[in-house]
Each structure stands twice: as structure tokens, then as C-alpha cells.
Amino acid sequence: MSFKLTILGCNSAIPTIDKSPTAQLLNVNERFFLIDCGEGTQIQLMKNKIKSQRINHIFISHLHGDHYFGLIGLINTLHLLGRTKELNLYAHKGLKQIIDLQFQASNTELKFPLFFHPIPPDEEKVLFEDESIVISNLILKHSIPSSGFLFKEKKKTKNIIKAKIEEYEIPIAQLSSIKNGADFKSKEGKIIKNKELTTIAKSPHSYAFCSDTTLVEENIATIKGVTLLYHEATFMKDLVEKARQTGHSTTIDAATMAKKAKVKKLVIGHFSSRYNDLEELLAETKSVFTNTYLATDGSTFDFDTI
Numbered sequence: 001m002s003f004k005l006t007i008l009g010c011n012s013a014i015p016t017i018d019k020s021p022t023a024q025l026l027n028v029n030e031r032f033f034l035i036d037c038g039e040g041t042q043i044q045l046m047k048n049k050i051k052s053q054r055i056n057h058i059f060i061s062h063l064h065g066d067h068y069f070g071l072i073g074l075i076n077t078l079h080l081l082g083r084t085k086e087l088n089l090y091a092h093k094g095l096k097q098i099i100d101l102q103f104q105a106s107n108t109e110l111k112f113p114l115f116f117h118p119i120p121p122d123e124e125k126v127l128f129e130d131e132s133i134v135i136s137n138l139i140l141k142h143s144i145p146s147s148g149f150l151f152k153e154k155k156k157t158k159n160i161i162k163a164k165i166e167e168y169e170i171p172i173a174q175l176s177s178i179k180n181g182a183d184f185k186s187k188e189g190k191i192i193k194n195k196e197l198t199t200i201a202k203s204p205h206s207y208a209f210c211s212d213t214t215l216v217e218e219n220i221a222t223i224k225g226v227t228l229l230y231h232e233a234t235f236m237k238d239l240v241e242k243a244r245q246t247g248h249s250t251t252i253d254a255a256t257m258a259k260k261a262k263v264k265k266l267v268i269g270h271f272s273s274r275y276n277d278l279e280e281l282l283a284e285t286k287s288v289f290t291n292t293y294l295a296t297d298g299s300t301f302d303f304d305t306i
């Protein structure tokens with residue numbers, strides 16, 4: 001089971017030579033979830049050797065261009081490369097109209113189904129769920145409706161010790177119930193306790209994405225204890241007034257959120273282009289929450305090592 005986050009873009013409003021606008025790829029057991037799709041995302045996917053055709057779900061936080069201007073290009077490329085598999089798009093409702101208009105103007109009929117799932121701006125909802133993960137939206141506070149995302153791996157089953165399967169000749173049909181905690185009755189009628197047959201299941205991973213937003217106290221309980229929190233830190237603390245006026249966060253806001261929610265690791269991003277030295281933002285954030293990292297383009301975070 002892999003659970004890895006790759007940063008494809010970490011800048012705010014405008015791209016720079018080494019910093020693209022927001023986009024991230026979450027790989028959950030080789031299923032690819034794209035979070036935001038700023039300009040140049042398809043190039044960033046190529047640079048990071050990620051096959052874009054493997055993306056089946058795209059989550060767009062809000063309709064400021066630095067979070068979706070790469071989307072039409074990416075969808076068009078998937079179409080030109082002959083995709084037939086469905087693509088699911090989760091976003092605020094205006095985005096469907098924007099995409100439809102662009103494809104109408106170029107007389108493009110997509111070769112694959114594009115399913116649009118509107119995100120409610122003021123209500124938390126499960127957006128996607130399967131046997132291993134549940135994904136819901138978080139309500140953020142920004143200058144326009146904005147949503148965060150919470151990815152929660154479901155409880156993992158225990159691992160059965162291979163040698164015990166042979167030793168007790170456990171039938172395949174019973175493996176599933178043992179993985180879920182059942183004891184086993186041997187041929188001789190002896191009860192073998194589950195703890196003798198299994199190793200402890202690893203704790204499930206969780207990922208919270210919060211951008212663009214101010215500090216939202218109401219989300220602290222929802223994201224409590226997540227493995228990794230990505231929180232925007234557009235400005236350093238001396239520009240707190242500017243952050244408040246524009247619906248953004250400072251380094252201290254991001255760190256405060258991480259500290260209050262007792263997350264394991266914090267990654268900051270969405271940096272204002274005014275900053276050339278990101279180490280200054282990192283140091284300021286670490287003054288409140290030590291386990292903080294920068295979301296530089298191309299960096300990867302493996303949740304198994306957190």
C-alpha cells in the first residue's frame with residue numbers, strides 16, 4: 001500500500017521559472033488523485049514521470065486561475081491521446097460552464113465521459129469513497145468560495161503470518177475473517193488466537209489540503225491528528241494585514257493550524273512571488289511548529305515514513 005504526495009506546483013498567483021502554480025498528485029496504492037491543476041500542470045506531470053492517463057479523479061479547490069488554468073489543456077491532451085476511460089471532476093459549480101464553453105468554441109467532442117461533481121460551498125460532504133479511502137471537502141474562508149480536501153485511508157486489516165497459514169493449513173476462505181480479527185479453529189478442534197496468526201495492522205494515513213484560505217478554527221477538529229497537513233502560507237507574518245485583506249494565511253497561521261490540530265507533519269506552499277528565499281518562510285513557520293517542510297516543485301512526501 002503506497003500513500004505518497006508529489007508537489008507539482010507551489011507558487012501563488014503567477015508562475016516563475018522554478019515554481020508553478022498549485023497542483024499536487026496523491027498516489028494512494030497506485031490510484032492517482034490530482035489536486036488543483038494550475039497552468040503547466042501537464043508539463044509538471046511529465047517532468048515527474050507521472051502518466052496523466054492514470055488520473056481518474058481531479059479535485060479543484062476554487063476558481064481562481066492559479067488553481068485550474070492548466071485543466072483545459074490537460075483534458076484536451078487526454079482526449080488527443082485517445083482516452084476512453086471516464087474522468088471525474090470535483091469542483092465548484094461554475095467550472096462546468098467554463099469547460100463546456102471552451103470545448104464548444106473549438107468544436108471538440110471528448111472521446112471519454114467527463115463527469116462533473118459539484119462541491120457544495122458551505123457544507124461538508126463525502127465526494128468519493130471506495131473500499132480503501134474516503135475523500136470529503138473542507139469549508140475554507142477565502143475571497144471566493146474555496147474548498148479544502150480531506151483524504152482518509154480506511155482502517156487497514158491485519159497481516160497474516162505466512163508460516164502460520166502453512167502450519168495450521170488455513171483455508172483461503174478463512175483468510176479474510178482472520179485479517180479482520182477472527183480466531184481460527186484447527187483441524188484438531190484447537191482454537192488458535194488471532195494474535196498468534198497476525199501482525200498488527202499499520203495505522204491508516206490521512207491527508208488534509210487547505211488552500212486558499214485564512215486560518216479556519218472550525219476545521220481544527222475535523223483534521224485533528226492527520227498524518228500530513230498541507231496549508232497555504234502565502235505571506236510572512238509582517239504581512240498579516242495583507243493576508244487578512246486577501247483571504248490568505250501567513251506562515252504563523254499555517255503553523256498555528258498544525259499545532260492546534262496536532263498533525264504529524266506540516267507542508268507549506270502557495271508562496272507569494274515576492275519571496276526568493278523560501279528558507280525564511282520555513283524558519284518562521286518552524287518557530288511555532290517544528291516538523292514543517294516546504295512544498296517545492298517536484299518534492300515527494302511518503303506517508304509510510306512520517
Ligand SMILES: [Zn+2]
Binds near residue numbers: 012067270
Ligand atoms: Zn491561489
Ligand SMILES: [Zn+2]
Binds near residue numbers: 062064142212
Ligand atoms: Zn485563490
